Amino acid sequence: MNGSPAAGLVRGWVRLYTSGLPPKLRDARRDEVDDDLWCEHEEAAEAGRSRRALGADLVLRLLFGIPADVSWRLSSGGRAPEPNLVRTPSMGARAVGASAIIAVLGFGFLGVLTSTLGPDMGTTGGSSTHIGMVVGVIVVCCIAFLVAALGLALLYQDRVGPLGGFGALVMTLGALTVIGAGFAAPLFVGSAMLMVDLARVGVVSRLVPIVHVATAILFISGVTSGQDTIDPGGLRNWLSAVSFTSWMLTWGAIGVSLIRGVRKAQAPSA
């Protein structure tokens, strides 16, 4: 009877309402009910009770307890609590965070420069000083992004999977192609890959990869359709501007967070 459909039903229900709980709490409840089923089976066998009578008893004990199970589950928390995280200050994390912030500030400075002097000041309409300044800022920003991407992947190397690792490499390549050829698509694609993986392991919020994937898609679709220049009147360009700003802000937030220290699980106190 211990492996009967009724016992299976009880076990299945217990598995269902305990799923997602902290392992200790989850296993305790599962083991207790499992032992209860075992005892009930043993007693029924000794008393010579029919399988049907025992099955009915198990199902009734299950059904009468469902409201209490649901209420217990709700009071035990809808999800497993996060491990006790503490911010661990480290020079490496701070350097990576500072790089991200430098990159974001640099791009912000470029945006201000572009809006002040006009979009062509870096190519046809600007003085050599302006051109040099724009190129210099772009180089600094790209190197800073390169350091931030690789540094982030290294900081979380114990958690980042192949997608994140490859994303960091693609982003590094993107930073170099921006400097060498003015081609930024790999920067956004690599960043999206890295953020998807970091969100998977809980390092960044799930909103971050959404922003990064949207930015990558908008950027690539703009490049492939030949509209990689800013047209303030176009809806896609407006979306691109919002998406790119959010992209920058998320990198800025990651930078600030890293300067405050890497979040690591604290060893449980004795």
Added chain:
Amino acid sequence: MPLEVSVLQAALQLRGRGVDEAHGFLLAKEMRHGRRARRLTAYGTLYKALDRLERAGYLASRWEDPDIAARDGRPRRRFYRVTLEGEGALARAIADERDEALPRSAAVQPS
């Protein structure tokens, strides 16, 4: 709370028969003959009550040595025992119940 009272009473009845610690099924079995037994001994109701009583400090529990469970070929077992606080709480609950019952019974007594 009648369920908690029933659990503590069952545990103390078992103790009276020499069973100092009881697991969930044993408590359920002890409670089977009481009022509303079906509802009280339902898995969810019983284990939620045990959990609540332990958190309140009225019961203490321990997991048995896993080697014993393995040797007997059964799942590991959790044993509960009533604490001093539990005994006191049960005594108070019974006294309160009696106090509440007295005016009611007095009301139906012929004067």
